[in-house]
Amino acid sequence: MKVSFRVNGKPASVDVAEDMPLLWILRDVLDLKGSKYGCGIGQCGACTVHVKGVATKSCQLPASKLAGADVTTIEGLSPDGSHALQKAWEEHDVPQCGYCQAGQIMAAAALLAKKPKPTDSDIDTAMNGNLCRCGTYLRIKAAIRSASGTTTTDAPSGGRSGQREEAHA
């Protein structure tokens, strides 16, 4: 199907299968490689982009629902890497492998756009859909605080149940 939408402020028009997710349109049709494939089922958040400013997992958004969408990717977050979060990520030396970090930054940017001074709980809620396999969560949180000029108590807000996960085994 043919579908037209906007990416990073510019019009885009593609002719793809109607079930092709935005992630693969971005990566393989529009050659925007910043959004990453990690799970394909909306579990890891490596593919996070903004659709009308809302953090969205692009692996879950098919072409059939894309018409007219206003999409921002990591490549369009700032013209030159100068977004407060991009600078904070460098300042805090956040990444290890770096694969998840574009998605992390996009999730955080959507949060700060809506809530410039987030609480710890706001950060956890906004960021809980983004996995970091290297475990850089503490630095991600520190960078978000730094970019938003906030501080925190540094305590984890959630737990892992002894029984809740049993279903998978």
Added chain:
Amino acid sequence: MTTSIRADRREFLRVSAIAGGGLLLGTYIESAGALEALAAAPGAPLAETALGNYISIAADGMVTIVAKNPEIGQGVKNMLPMLIAEELDVEWKNVRIVQGDLDTVKFQGQSAGGSTATPTNWLPMRRVGAAGRAMIVAAAAQTWNVPAGELTTAAGRVHHKASNRSVGYGDLLAKAATMTAPALESVPLKDPKDFTIIGKSTKGVDIPKIVTGKPLFGIDVSVPGMLYAVYHKCPVFAGKVASANLDDIKKIPGVKHAFVVQGTTPTQLAGLVSGVAIVADSWWTANSARKQLKVTWDEGATASQSSASYQAQAEAFSKGTPQRNLRKDGDADSAMSAAGVKMVKGGYFYPFISHAPLEPQNTTAHWKDGKLELWSPSQTPAGGRGLVSRSLGIPETDITLHLTRMGGGFGRRLYNEPMVEAAAIAKQVGAPVKLLWTREDDMHYDQYRAAGWHYFSGAVDASGKLVAWKNHFVGFGDGERFAPSAGMGAGEFPAGFIANYALDVSMIPTGVPTGALRAPGSNGIAFAVQSFIDELAEAAGKDPIQFRLDLLSNTPIAPPAPAAGQQPAPAGLDGARMRGVLEMVREKSGWANRSSLPKGTGMGVGFHYSHRGYFAEVVQATVRKDGEVQVDKVWVAGDIGSVIINPSNAENQAQGCVIDGLSEAFGQEITIQNGRAVQSNYNNHPMLRMNEAPPIEVHWVKSNNAPTGLGEPALPPVVPALTSAIYAATGKRVRTLPISKHDLSWR
């Protein structure tokens, strides 16, 4: 101008002038023909003699350093160039870093694994930098006609104090290229007190690209005319394609090729395994075509295996005589039956788990005019090239391999199935092809962390001293040899610290591929061994840390002489270094005050020695009455030698190890049913998320030892520290992982 002198047995230094007045410095490794090539072409441009380089200095003083090792997120792309820049004595801000391709002539040890990059490169990389500095100093001495000994360097400039002169490196290059290269082995190195880069944090060199979404990773590779491939293998390990509806698949719009790849025989699970390749004009098209693929499989023998059958075999072994003894010191049986001792028994289990690096396995390959070009995220590029060469009959000299940054490794990319699969597909297709596995492919065809069972017995005497220890370890193997990364060594702690000690083993044959997961072996063994030490400490009525300190104070017992044809047991850990980190973590965690913690909150400790590193960790956890566990805080104390080369990255690695270990302990398990992996994605093989990540304090003991690696050794202790904290909080001892299978509710 080219100069070369023999520096040591194997490695040589080479220096050349380059266009524009630059200087190029490299080492190369003695190999057949290399010296002859050099002798035949003195002064030839470097590219023509195909000899390597580490450093090039431009006339403006900017220094380019080649990072030779693959980057998986461990920070080696910073670390190795830091060693060179330090001894070259230039400013880090004037250093540019480029990733080297695979080149076994230019470089040694281009791999990422075993936390080896630091110990194996600590001196060689510093010597490369120091040799460059020495030649620039020699050039300045000749220019000014003063003794080299009167010259000093700093920040990329040479100074002569007596005459108050100074000159930038960039102005000395033409003369430096005519200097005789010093012998690498004897070139003077800096006194560590003069370090200006080593020991100071540098930020990851690729961060500007990472935060702006520039293509960096294997999955991002794009080659003109490239097609996209998926590779569909039998759900049963080592199963083979009998037939497939290829004609139907080829009719799907966008699909360009569909064919069966035979795989190598006999089946190597870490090699080219039989499957169906689908190649299309987009990856989405290729992967979607799998829904219409119908394959008849020859499933093979592994289809009869399951986690339940392994468990039954382990339990049967535990009740019988072990297959073999790996080590026996004293007489544990007699010591356990002596009057007045208290005996303890405990059986421990840890499951298969998947590496699950966030970037799924991939490789881009292009077969053209009898040559193969590869772009691959591989931890062992040389091994991968060899595998491709052997599997497809392509000489290694006809294979070019570009190293890409990797979206995590954790040991998964030590194995190169995607590389050989992509090469096999590209060779048939004749166009550039990017092979990408789905997450489900990645989890279903891993080289898993091997499950293991430890059946312990031990005894403490009336004074609380640990007097006997027996471990019947049941792992996977053929009865003679353990499966890859599925074994346990005769030097493993507490061997050597207990007078009456026995390690017996039995092996279960398996068709499930096993391999090295971050801190291989250790990531399961530490859980079992440290947990059982806690049980013995309790039986002895001792503080768990004091009991460990006492054990580590015993005079080490040398391992028994190896049997004919057997390797001697490796040297065990250094008790004093481990006591050092235990004492530090005891102090930092406030361990002495733990009795004041509220009911439902507890502290646990664990230590482990692996990959030359000493780590002790304390976990404080709170278990709610309904059984939900929250990790309140983790304290890490590590001893990896005299200097922490890049402190920011070191802290990040140690914290990442802790998060990784907690994820493994809480919820990760791959179960096998009918020869297939059951779990498929992050929803059923979970990792910690941000709201579950505890604060993690990292502290270093700077001991008088050469620095060693950090990708792995901080992981193992956190698992037993967590389960011991849960025990302290609830009285429930977790002897089998994952924790999520236990009801931890309490009243």
